[in-house]
Amino acid sequence: MNEIAISILRGINSVVGNYGWSIVVFTLFIRLLMLPFDYKSRVGMRKTAKIQPKVQALQAKYGKDQEKLNRKMSELYKEEKVSPLSGCLPMLISWPFIIWMWSAMRAVADEQVVRMVIELLKNNESMPVLESWLWIRNVWMPDSPFSSALPEFNSMRQVASNVWQNLMTTDTIATLPEQFRTLTVESFSSANLNATLQSIYDFLKTTPVYIEHGGELPGWNINFFIIQVSLMKEANGLFLLPIFSCVSQFLMTKMTGQQQPTADASGQQAQSTMKMMNWFFPIFSLWICAQYNGAFALYWVTSNVIMMFTTLFINRYLDKKEEKEKDLVSVEGSVK
Numbered sequence: 001m002n003e004i005a006i007s008i009l010r011g012i013n014s015v016v017g018n019y020g021w022s023i024v025v026f027t028l029f030i031r032l033l034m035l036p037f038d039y040k041s042r043v044g045m046r047k048t049a050k051i052q053p054k055v056q057a058l059q060a061k062y063g064k065d066q067e068k069l070n071r072k073m074s075e076l077y078k079e080e081k082v083s084p085l086s087g088c089l090p091m092l093i094s095w096p097f098i099i100w101m102w103s104a105m106r107a108v109a110d111e112q113v114v115r116m117v118i119e120l121l122k123n124n125e126s127m128p129v130l131e132s133w134l135w136i137r138n139v140w141m142p143d144s145p146f147s148s149a150l151p152e153f154n155s156m157r158q159v160a161s162n163v164w165q166n167l168m169t170t171d172t173i174a175t176l177p178e179q180f181r182t183l184t185v186e187s188f189s190s191a192n193l194n195a196t197l198q199s200i201y202d203f204l205k206t207t208p209v210y211i212e213h214g215g216e217l218p219g220w221n222i223n224f225f226i227i228q229v230s231l232m233k234e235a236n237g238l239f240l241l242p243i244f245s246c247v248s249q250f251l252m253t254k255m256t257g258q259q260q261p262t263a264d265a266s267g268q269q270a271q272s273t274m275k276m277m278n279w280f281f282p283i284f285s286l287w288i289c290a291q292y293n294g295a296f297a298l299y300w301v302t303s304n305v306i307m308m309f310t311t312l313f314i315n316r317y318l319d320k321k322e323e324k325e326k327d328l329v330s331v332e333g334s335v336k
Helices: 002-016 019-033 035-050 052-062 066-080 089-122 153-157 161-167 193-204 208-213 240-259 267-291 294-335
Strands: 216-224 227-232
Touching: 002 019, 002 089, 019 035, 019 089, 019 294, 035 052, 035 294, 052 066, 089 153, 089 161, 089 193, 089 294, 153 193, 240 267, 240 294, 267 294
Parallel strands: none
Antiparallel strands: 216 227
8 A cells, every 4th residue: 555655656756756745745636635624524513513502401400410411412413313423534534544654754864865875975075965855865764954865874864674675785885985895684673673773874974075065164053952953065955844844833723713613511621632732733733844854844834724724615615615505494484
């Protein structure tokens, strides 16, 4: 299944010619596939929200008798033709698509990082061809002024050992600088990967291309309390995608939260949890998009933006549909 998604992404790239824009198109394609689930989820949330006054009345009346309350609630849901899971179930069904897409992007990104390292080891005097996108020099590295466009140790370490083993074949190793020709496929196993990558990265930092394009700016070490970062001579990005991911995630979380019914006995607790989520998810989004490659951050931002537009579209469509139904009922009532 993962191979299908990878083939789709590569197929899009063969037409578009740029992985940054290919990820945008790929994300749009997946979000359109999930649109029916998003629609059903919004409809379910609205139905659940509409019966909240009745739910409250039942809780006030039978709150001390949990067994009877559960029975009455079940009767209410059946009478109103509403499922308690109607808002959540479509979203849960859509999760495999999200995991499917993420796995495909990670597989492509990991492969690109390894191929770039191999290219740098073979030819360490000239800058390799980078996969740029708008302000980002290399989408396989983080969009940050604190990150180089060339592979860094953290980026190399994020690649799974099996990817290294698949690409660092005996024939490939034979073309590397002499000091690395003693490496074997086993050198890239989980147990040995860290030490192997450290030796490769230490070598890369001494090469002409890395000294010229991948070094740090002297005197620009910045301490952010728990972490220390350094500005690069040639920064890979402007930190815009992590910021956009944070802002879009905040807006998306607020929009989703407004759809959630909270007017019940545990409403205050639910609202308190939602307020916490309103800040947790954007901060988490900022953190992970700052740490991981620009391709992932681009997917995250694109997905959030598409979800916001589809949510607005679905809500507007449902609002108009409800207005028409009310007008129809009003007309029928006046005729009678």
